[in-house]
Amino acid sequence: MFITYLLTKVPQTVSWNTNVAIVMMAANLTAIFIGRFAIKNPGSGPDLPIEKPALWKNYGFPELLATMSFGHILGVGLVLGMANAGLL
Secondary structure, eight states, rough: OOOOOOOOOOOOOOOHHHHHHHHHHHHHHHHHHHHHHHHHHOOOOOOSSOOOGGGGHHHHHHHHHHHHHHHHHHHHHHHHHHHHHHHO
């Protein structure tokens, strides 16, 4: 009985649209900006296979994965919170 009740309680989520994409991009860019200055040992792993400006000299593949993972966690929280508040 309890399992059936839990299975019927599926949360309502917002479908993918332009507003959700903008929120996710902003969250990822914010996480990259935060991570660029917050990572203690930058450049210790493999480098990205593209040319970068001098500001991003020590920004490699591990830093990209870490900041983008953090950005997606931020973005999911923002999207779910904004959808629950009725803003999306």
